[in-house]
Amino acid sequence: MTDPVRHWVRSASRIAVLTGAGMSAESGVPTFRDAQTGLWAKFDPQQLATEHAFRANPKMVWDWYAFRRDLIAKVEPNAGHRALAAFSRRHPGRLTLITQNVDGLHQRAGSEGALALHGNIFEDKWLDTPGACCNADAAVADTPPYCGRCGNLLRPAVVWFGEALPARALAAAEAAANECDVMLVVGTSGVVYPAAGLARTAAGKVVIINPEPTELDDAADAVLRGRAAQLLPLLLED
Numbered sequence: 001m002t003d004p005v006r007h008w009v010r011s012a013s014r015i016a017v018l019t020g021a022g023m024s025a026e027s028g029v030p031t032f033r034d035a036q037t038g039l040w041a042k043f044d045p046q047q048l049a050t051e052h053a054f055r056a057n058p059k060m061v062w063d064w065y066a067f068r069r070d071l072i073a074k075v076e077p078n079a080g081h082r083a084l085a086a087f088s089r090r091h092p093g094r095l096t097l098i099t100q101n102v103d104g105l106h107q108r109a110g111s112e113g114a115l116a117l118h119g120n121i122f123e124d125k126w127l128d129t130p131g132a133c134c135n136a137d138a139a140v141a142d143t144p145p146y147c148g149r150c151g152n153l154l155r156p157a158v159v160w161f162g163e164a165l166p167a168r169a170l171a172a173a174e175a176a177a178n179e180c181d182v183m184l185v186v187g188t189s190g191v192v193y194p195a196a197g198l199a200r201t202a203a204g205k206v207v208i209i210n211p212e213p214t215e216l217d218d219a220a221d222a223v224l225r226g227r228a229a230q231l232l233p234l235l236l237e238d
């Protein structure tokens with residue numbers, strides 16, 4: 001089954017790759033919708049990843065992201081991340097990498113131009129529009145840190161449910177989808193829009209790489225039931 005897809009990839013001038021949490025599963029990062037472990041098992045990530053939840057309980061939401069930051073800081077990019085970065089190095093300008101992941105593993109593997117649609121878990125930003133007094137370097141160290149003058153809180157620089165995606169990254173991702181000959185859709189359940197919509201508007205062949213069924217399988221020209229770290233190196237070798 002990988003043979004026709006390998007052929008599509010080899011003959012494509014423009015390849016778009018859309019990745020989700022499953023991309024990092026083999027690095028040891030639990031996927032977004034996987035049962036959470038330990039202290040956090042009873043919380044639904046979808047309930048925590050909102051501005052409403054942060055305003056209601058900033059300490060709890062900050063602690064949850066701190067827990068995920070600590071976990072991600074300890075893992076390494078896997079063979080799938082590395083295969084994507086190596087392909088881009090060998091073929092400059094041919095592959096556009098679009099990711100819903102906030103873990104930075106594509107960037108750590110060397111994929112410099114990755115379009116991070118949902119932000120970066122290792123960066124912070126102000127919850128409310130910052131005033132002249134808001135200086136992140138001088139924030140009062142607390143959980144979460146805050147501006148000692150006006151009380152504005154720092155929050156993780158990720159896109160929460162109900163928030164807009166970074167406009168420039170989304171526009172570039174849409175352009176890549178509109179122009180691609182092949183789109184690889186890797187490790188995403190395909191339930192969160194607008195990211196999932198990119199697979200539905202892709203101009204070229206759509207290939208799903210996922211061990212489980214996804215909401216995007218009906219839009220696919222090929223579905224490869226396998227793991228990212230195993231299949232991407234096979235599909236992307238010259």
Ligand code: OAD
Nearest residue numbers: 020021022025031032033100118159187188189212227228
């Ligand atoms: P999900 O947790 O919804 O889905 C993870 C997908 O990865 C599932 O379809 C799994 O079957 C698949 N998977 C698991 N292991 C895999 C492996 N080794 N190789 C390939 N696939 C594997 O994560 P996303 O689809 O990324 O956004 O979720 C999308 C967004 O929902 C996230 O970016 C997050 C959340 O809202 C924000 O936080 C803004």
